[in-house]
Amino acid sequence: MVRGKTVIEKIENTTSRQVTFSKRKGGLFKKARELGVLCDAQVGVLLFSNTGRLYDYSNSNTGYTTLYRSICLSIYLS
Amino acid sequence: MVRGKTVIEKIENTTSRQVTFSKRKGGLFKKARELGVLCDAQVGVLLFSNTGRLYDYSNSNTGYTTLYRSICLSIYLS
């Protein structure tokens, strides 16, 4: 298992790519959640797989769109 | 180092919290980049620290806003 150093390049095998996507999506969302809790930060993650599916995570109370809007406002005001 | 299992709760010490934020932000962006390459996916991450600073990552050629818009369109069309 984990036979060698992982090379970061596109996984050509479709099944492997989808499995890896699913696993790493879970890992990324978990990391995002942890960062939000540990550091009291607002976090949003968007994923758009090459099969055309959307996945997102946000720890904002009011959801991703509100988080995005608040950030745009903050940029606008800065 | 890493003296025990990390408990996921707000780090009360300000200095520690900022150091952890910086470290984990780097880790999260790295994971996001890897997922994008390995799985040929579009990825966006937004972070809003409790000091009011915005950080973001996107592997979209045309930037985060375009990625966000394309996703909204995909939701609208679905």
Added chain:
DNA sequence: CGCTCTATTTATAAGAG
């Protein structure tokens, strides 16, 4: 698909400079 298992790689907390 969506789980579990586990050897191994990877991330990282704390310390040092």
Added chain:
DNA sequence: TCTCTTATAAATAGAGC
């Protein structure tokens, strides 16, 4: 605050069901 180190915790690739 940045970089490096290093022990340890955490993620995960590949396999099996």
